[in-house]
Amino acid sequence: MSTEINAEDKFTTRRSIGMFSGVFVASGVVIGSGIFVSPHGVFAAANYSVGVTLIIWLFGGLIAMLSTLCYCELATSIPESGSDYTYLTYAYHPALAFLIPWMNTLLPTADSILMLTFARYATEPFFVGSQPPEESVKLVAICLLLFTTAINVLSDKLAVRVQVMWSYEGWNALCSVTEEVKNPGKTIPRATVATIGLVTIVYLMINCAYFSVLSVDEMASSKIVALPFASKAMGGASWIVPLTVCLCTAGSYSAGVLTFGRGSYVAARRGHFPQIFGMLHVHKHIPSTALALNCMGAIMLISIGQFSTLIDTFGFVNWTFKALSTLAVLIIRKRLPELNRPYKVPIIIPVFLFFLSFFFVVVPLINNPHFLYFYALAFFAVGLLYYFLFVHKGYKIPGSERTTRFLQKLLQVAPCEWENTI
Template sequence: MSNWTFSVSYLQVGLFSGISLIVGTIIGSGIFISPKSVLRNTGAVGPCLVVWAGCGVIGILGALCFAELGTMITKSGGEYPYLMEAFGPIPAFLFSWSSVIVMKPSSFAIICLSFAEYASAPFYPGCEPPPVVIKCLAAAAIMTITVVNCLSVKLASYVQNFLTVAKMIIVIIIIVSGIVLLIQGNTQNFENSFEGSSITAGGIGLALYNGLWAYDGWNQLNYITEELKNPYRNLPLAIIFGIPLVMACYLLINIAYFTVMTPTELLQSPAVAVTFGDRVLHPVAWMVPLFVAFSTIGSANGTCFTAGRLTYVAGREGHMLKFLSYISVKRLTPLPAIVSLGIIGMIYIIPADINTLINYFSFAVWIFYGLTIAGLVVMRFTKKDMNRPIKIPIVIPIAMVLVSAYLVIAPIIDEPEWAYLYCVLFIISGLVVYFPFVHYKVRWAQKITKPITMYVQMIMEVVPAEESKK
């Protein structure tokens, strides 16, 4: 992977901007789709809110671990360079493979399915929209976002800016409405809030999966090191202030939901925020599904933008098929990478619902989070002389490794699902690609990929990135 070197004197982003970036990165579609699943797996209001707070604490500790890694190993590529430094090329490649084949496309599919749920909810008042409608609408969203990102980087950026504003509007509306309702005395659902809870080890694991899905993004916060003034001071401060701010928003949104819905009503709601809007906002209730749809489609657009670039980098570095790193001659966008993301994302929406996909995504992502943070612990002993501008107490990464192990193992023991087996098989199948195509680069492997690359170039009118600049 390539080194990115920056001079501190040219950095422009201060602490406040860093906190804003953290909040804007994390808050997305998760808070609108995860509350039902968190409540379902905890059984009562009290433990539900505890899980949401616990997910925030996990996000803070995980972000601090990644802050140490990001300032110690200043290379681009997410977890890839950290795994490479700690454990060597095979775990690093499997992360790259899993990101392109499993984690990023499933994340894309989850967000588009959540968009479809909220976009279709107003047309099916009081009941769940048919699954075929949701999946068709999600497929249309994937196709639209893919086309937008293929056409123009500027267009995708303009769309993202507009939808980010819409996201913050609906978050503020729900929080302010909830605070007003609390002041008015709507606290009956918080009385005896731990009664009826159904807590099991696997259930808590699944509840954490869904809560942490809403916090996803904490692992990429170390990237702002390259843009922060005085990063070794401001990065941990941005984490310490930014993620608790997100935690406060999520707790207040969940509290707002419970001011107007009992736990049973929330679980029966086809779209929680829509039900909240119908009961609280009355004549302007139509704003809620509209702005939530904007928010989720904005998250999907951002996911497509960043995931397409990850696939592009994987192809450029020789970890995926080479044509994935090619650029459109006319549009100057990573067309094959974006199209491949859209195709794989489309496949994921066919058999699975949102909860199954979240479990599938979370299982895969926490394997690599745990392995990466374990690498931090290992390097404390194997690479003692490495410069560590940010050094956290070793108890934090050890605790995070244990949390990661719990999140991976507990749901399998408590409630085994085929999705976990499929996920493991997808990850391991990367070895079938790694040895012939990456490690040994055998001739027969090159003969297979050469005609595929030629046809992709002809159909999509793409060339290697260095040629597109001529």
């Protein structure tokens, strides 16, 4: 009798994301509230030129498309979830890669911003003539956060369906859930390329709509261009725009939980986070404990509320990791030449994107140096200290194993069957 275990019988995540659901999920992560707020900043940066503004939006779509091609090679040659964390692990060193889930789990600024954006638009109609109380905004944000996390914990299929209903932001989103994508070698490249093409067209159409209704002065004077557009074009139906912003931000967070929420799970199963967060629910095959960890980080940040400084401080860090990920394409080619690569991106593309990302990292540091950048360095230094003590040296907190067993029984989770794929 054969003792081999069928791949479908292994206790691991299930492949439930196909081509169309993949497009919806990736599109949902890309289209948040930005298209309703960003046009003012882009228009000002273009010196209030309509033509230059549209070129900038088109250029942004082109850069996203080129970045997608790099991630397509990485995702199809390394069929593991985790996106940047996984690729940096193979290309550089696990300690460097660890800093990504360290930052995303403890300082989920993007998630907090999305939830607060939703909450502000949702509560403003109930406080006519005044700003809604900050406590009310935070409470609504936390309620939506818990609701969305609960949906993802209950079922990844349910999460995809809700995502399809809510919005159509993350060109690399599917790389975070590679192990849950059907036929990833074909689905990820097709879905991500289709996503960027779709989003670019949508962004250009929305900007053309803005320019066809609003004058240059109206565009220049409003930071949230969608609001005067709605008042002028829709009249009594202008409430549709705040509703749309709420749905898009909620959908973007829902997709983010489904995709980037897997980062702490992948890190934990490699031993970089406590073991409990690398386990799956025994019935649903979902990393429920990891999703709960990410939810707690976002709740803490929303409760504090004062995190605009964190965005400025850690913005350049994200570009640093993107630069390292694009360069990882060439490093992994040299380090692991035997990998099966269904798709290979032309060398010039990762080289160009590396220097472009490097430019976005260096220029702000030169033009606007700030002592707060040292806080980012201190934060990552603490992360490296954690890695050295609890991962490299293997120190364990007394009673941690007993606590893990108790939580396993309480939460009905167990270690997944996983091994390095390369």
